[in-house]
Amino acid sequence: MAKPHHDFLIIGAGIFGLSAAIELRKRKYSVSLLNPGRIPHPLAASTDISKVVRMEYGSDRQYFDMAEESIAGWHEWNALFGEKLYHETGFLLLCREPMEQGRQSFERESFRLLQEKNYRPQRLDAALIQKHFPGVGEGQYVDGFYNPKAGFVESGRVVERLAAYARQLGVDVFEEKTAARLVESAGRITGVETREGDTFSAGQLVVCAGAYSPLLVPELQAVMRATGHPVFHLKPGKPELFVAPQLPVFAADISNSGWYGFPLHPKDKVLKIGNHGPGISLHPELDERIISETDIARLRRFLRETFPSLADDPIVYTRRCLYCDTFDGHFWIDRHPRLGGLTIGTGGSGHGLKMAPVLGRLIANAAEGKDEPWLTRFRWREAAGNAGIEEQARMVTEY
Numbered sequence: 001m002a003k004p005h006h007d008f009l010i011i012g013a014g015i016f017g018l019s020a021a022i023e024l025r026k027r028k029y030s031v032s033l034l035n036p037g038r039i040p041h042p043l044a045a046s047t048d049i050s051k052v053v054r055m056e057y058g059s060d061r062q063y064f065d066m067a068e069e070s071i072a073g074w075h076e077w078n079a080l081f082g083e084k085l086y087h088e089t090g091f092l093l094l095c096r097e098p099m100e101q102g103r104q105s106f107e108r109e110s111f112r113l114l115q116e117k118n119y120r121p122q123r124l125d126a127a128l129i130q131k132h133f134p135g136v137g138e139g140q141y142v143d144g145f146y147n148p149k150a151g152f153v154e155s156g157r158v159v160e161r162l163a164a165y166a167r168q169l170g171v172d173v174f175e176e177k178t179a180a181r182l183v184e185s186a187g188r189i190t191g192v193e194t195r196e197g198d199t200f201s202a203g204q205l206v207v208c209a210g211a212y213s214p215l216l217v218p219e220l221q222a223v224m225r226a227t228g229h230p231v232f233h234l235k236p237g238k239p240e241l242f243v244a245p246q247l248p249v250f251a252a253d254i255s256n257s258g259w260y261g262f263p264l265h266p267k268d269k270v271l272k273i274g275n276h277g278p279g280i281s282l283h284p285e286l287d288e289r290i291i292s293e294t295d296i297a298r299l300r301r302f303l304r305e306t307f308p309s310l311a312d313d314p315i316v317y318t319r320r321c322l323y324c325d326t327f328d329g330h331f332w333i334d335r336h337p338r339l340g341g342l343t344i345g346t347g348g349s350g351h352g353l354k355m356a357p358v359l360g361r362l363i364a365n366a367a368e369g370k371d372e373p374w375l376t377r378f379r380w381r382e383a384a385g386n387a388g389i390e391e392q393a394r395m396v397t398e399y
């Protein structure tokens with residue numbers, strides 16, 4: 001069945017698709033948006049109880065600036081929606097060695113950039129870590145810092161609010177619709193056919209299907225893949241040690257261990273911990289997303305060292321969530337080089353959610369063929385001879 005024609009048709013209602021739909025609608029285009037199942041979709045990367053918002057990207061000034069602007073945007077959304085979606089608990093970065101040491105370059109460079117931009121992160125030593133963050137085990141971490149200008153967002157709730165806001169602005173949101181095939185005519189993409197038997201047509205298409213995007217645009221398979229990453233929710237026996245400010249959002253020697261986490265969640269009363277590491281390659285539709293005994297053993301070992309009082313507390317929920325991992329860890333935002341009427345907005349690579357307040361503008365500018373400095377690194381690019389993941393918080397070797 002043919003559906004009404006729009007200027008823009010967005011595929012996928014995660015944070016990339018919703019922010020793009022809202023921005024394009026604000027630019028007075030008619031916009032429609034498709035998503036399978038309900039929004040937020042339970043398997044979407046954007047759907048979760050919390051995601052980290054940080055300016056700390058090592059020496060990477062562009063991501064620092066993007067995150068800085070995003071934090072201002074999160075405060076605006078808190079005000080616009082009249083709800084605390086972004087919790088500015090601050091960010092604690094723990095180092096196993098003095099920050100001057102080579103393996104702590106992520107923390108050292110992040111600290112330097114914060115100071116350069118006139119923020120006042122508090123440098124910590126082993127004694128100060130114990131004094132301010134009593135849940136952290138003694139003896140493991142000898143250096144680090146606390147930056148009050150950071151925190152977490154309730155990402156699933158954000159998706160709910162942005163979907164409602166998109167509808168309010170006049171975006172036609174279609175749930176229970178799965179794009180199956182892009183319709184091409186004379187070298188131009190003119191719409192999609194869905195698994196449900198519909199045909200949607202539009203002046204332009206924007207594919208924001210996260211880890212599923214390479215299934216719709218096969219040429220992306222050469223430059224990105226779906227990788228699965230473990231998430232754990234624990235029920236602490238001593239919750240008082242893990243509520244903010246006793247425990248803010250934290251990264252525990254993250255570029256070498258991958259481990260990061262959150263304070264006790266204000267609503268769900270659980271403590272979420274994840275690992276920002278290499279992950280495992282998965283097919284987004286065919287492979288199971290399970291957490292193994294080895295994953296749990298690795299978590300317990302980490303807890304025993306870092307949060308001893310949590311070491312044997314119950315795990316009440318686990319999830320293996322998918323990154324849409326580009327070969328270099330940078331987002332993928334550009335028009336298709338060969339097919340007209342098609343723009344891609346994806347490649348979050350495990351760090352895209354925090355940038356939601358600026359993503360819509362980037363994707364809309366790319367779709368309109370407008371340029372801006374931040375888009376340069378997200379343009380269509382070759383994987384040949386690449387240096388691998390460049391996002392400096394990411395642990396790139398097997399743990």
Ligand SMILES: Cc1cc2nc3c(=O)[nH]c(=O)nc-3n(C[C@H](O)[C@H](O)[C@H](O)COP(=O)(O)OP(=O)(O)OC[C@H]3O[C@@H](n4cnc5c(N)ncnc54)[C@H](O)[C@@H]3O)c2cc1C
Nearest residue numbers: 012014015016045046052179210321348350351352353354
């Ligand atoms: C474990 C984990 C932890 C993370 N932690 C952080 C963090 O702390 N901070 C941070 O900034 N980022 C974090 N990220 C990254 C962040 O979640 C992602 O970069 C971001 O959510 C990606 O958004 P998206 O819109 O591209 O994809 P998604 O949120 O996955 O949305 C894609 C949407 O497309 C839909 N879709 C799929 N196929 C089709 C189709 N054929 N037709 C129509 N719709 C379709 C899906 O249902 C889904 O709703 C994390 C990611 C994971 C997996």
